[in-house]
Amino acid sequence: MNFGKQLKEGLITNNPVLVQVLGMCSTMAITTSIMNGLGMGVSVLIILTASNVVISAIRKIVPDKIRIAMFIVVIAGFVTCVDLLLQAFVPAIAESLGVFIPLIVVNCIILGRAESFSYKNGIAASFVDGICQGIGYTLVLLAMCFIRELLGAGTLAGFRIIPEQFPIGVLTLPVGGFLVLGCLIAAMQWALSRNKK
Amino acid sequence: MTDYKNLKLIATSNPHIRGSETTRSIMLDVIIAMLPALAFAIFNFGLRALTLTAVSVVGCIFWEWLYRKLMKKPQSIGDLSCVVTGMLLAFVCPVQMPYWMILIGDFFAIIVVKQLFGGIGKNFLNPALAGRAVLLASYAGTMTSWVDPAAGKAPIIGSMADVVTTATPLAVMKTGDFAALTGTYNVGNMFIGQIPGSLGEVSALALLIGGAYLIWRKVINWQTPVSYIATVAVLTFLFPKQGSGVEWMLYSVFGGGLFLGAFFMATDYATSPVTKKGQLIFGIGCGLFTVLIRYFGSYNEGVCYSIMVMNLLVALIDKYTKPTRFGVVKSDKKEAAAK
Numbered sequence: 001m002n003f004g005k006q007l008k009e010g011l012i013t014n015n016p017v018l019v020q021v022l023g024m025c026s027t028m029a030i031t032t033s034i035m036n037g038l039g040m041g042v043s044v045l046i047i048l049t050a051s052n053v054v055i056s057a058i059r060k061i062v063p064d065k066i067r068i069a070m071f072i073v074v075i076a077g078f079v080t081c082v083d084l085l086l087q088a089f090v091p092a093i094a095e096s097l098g099v100f101i102p103l104i105v106v107n108c109i110i111l112g113r114a115e116s117f118s119y120k121n122g123i124a125a126s127f128v129d130g131i132c133q134g135i136g137y138t139l140v141l142l143a144m145c146f147i148r149e150l151l152g153a154g155t156l157a158g159f160r161i162i163p164e165q166f167p168i169g170v171l172t173l174p175v176g177g178f179l180v181l182g183c184l185i186a187a188m189q190w191a192l193s194r195n196k197k
Numbered sequence: 198m199t200d201y202k203n204l205k206l207i208a209t210s211n212p213h214i215r216g217s218e219t220t221r222s223i224m225l226d227v228i229i230a231m232l233p234a235l236a237f238a239i240f241n242f243g244l245r246a247l248t249l250t251a252v253s254v255v256g257c258i259f260w261e262w263l264y265r266k267l268m269k270k271p272q273s274i275g276d277l278s279c280v281v282t283g284m285l286l287a288f289v290c291p292v293q294m295p296y297w298m299i300l301i302g303d304f305f306a307i308i309v310v311k312q313l314f315g316g317i318g319k320n321f322l323n324p325a326l327a328g329r330a331v332l333l334a335s336y337a338g339t340m341t342s343w344v345d346p347a348a349g350k351a352p353i354i355g356s357m358a359d360v361v362t363t364a365t366p367l368a369v370m371k372t373g374d375f376a377a378l379t380g381t382y383n384v385g386n387m388f389i390g391q392i393p394g395s396l397g398e399v400s401a402l403a404l405l406i407g408g409a410y411l412i413w414r415k416v417i418n419w420q421t422p423v424s425y426i427a428t429v430a431v432l433t434f435l436f437p438k439q440g441s442g443v444e445w446m447l448y449s450v451f452g453g454g455l456f457l458g459a460f461f462m463a464t465d466y467a468t469s470p471v472t473k474k475g476q477l478i479f480g481i482g483c484g485l486f487t488v489l490i491r492y493f494g495s496y497n498e499g500v501c502y503s504i505m506v507m508n509l510l511v512a513l514i515d516k517y518t519k520p521t522r523f524g525v526v527k528s529d530k531k532e533a534a535a536k
Binding site: 168 | 297336
């Protein structure tokens, strides 16, 4: 097991959002404020790590044919836990994330890691993979939130940075989400291709 | 990138005749055609119309230069297409908008819509309209208040607090009293352009002169603008919401950005169909969407969005209006379709 290599994969070379292009739905929808992004990122991080560990632990007793159903059951269990915890302790974030917390069940990143990593690797490696991929996802969310909230609403985590009449409101709309994500993916691909040379 | 300018590649057999037409000469024609509308805008709204247009043009040139420089691509500002975009964007904005705002519009028009997709000829939307759509979505308040030209001019710099704003004829036609509108502005006012509205869209007469020049110079075909305006005219004549059909039709056609859109926006080479048949369909589609948005949408004016929607359909229109190759007979065509 190589923690450094897995971290590098999760953050850069195999970043779940910018390289694997998974989990687009939540990435577009909730990245309008830093607090939303942080809440979503940490939720996914926790669920991803927990489900990775459990799936890795039961991988030898789950028949191949029903493995997807098993993955979903495990993921849905953890999502429910996180959903209830959010509602109990940080109701404001739970409210603003709304339906996107339950929708983590079908987030491609979690199912994708279950299928491509934890179903084939040991518990410790799956645990590290969950954390690394989760951090990679969270960082991209925060980058998008930073750009969209700062330029689109003129605030950062609710504090006004740019006076009210200047911000480019279109960035907080869905079209801004596509635009910012496209630019980030392009920048990532550019950096990766430069690195290869 | 291939240097097409110096590429001496001839794929057909001789003789070869070379025209003197270049992108630059075409764009220069378009700029000349826009001058009457600009002149009228200065007359109608004051010198700020000129300064706003100038700022927009300089902004477009700057963004294009900056992007090509940063991306280490050959400079393309010499083809003047960014000047046209800058002028068109200023033409579809209200005259009292702040200068920094139009620079943001320029950024979206040139960098996001034009350069990110590969530069001139590769944009999928009309850059100026996309810039306006972004501004409208971001600064709805500024982008929908219109200076009343009869009540004084907007100052070139300084506060806009003293500027009197009013509803455009289309806004009145949407929600207000049509009879009062016909009392304020007669059909002559509407045609010449002594009405509130976007900077370059008000004068149907000046735009008509420019459009006629473009058709005479063979820069654009008559198909798109004529089918576009005719569709709007027929639909508004048949289904007037208030008043008589003819009156309602004239106010619908001369009010708003229909002439500007039909002659200068919908005819953009990169975002309109190649064949004349396709251009007819394109124009009719634009007209249909314009009237639908004006009648049933939440906006007063549908020209901008209708052209953008049709821009997205150009690939489809081109696919179905592909001309038959020389020598293909009907039965062959049917066979090909059956396959």
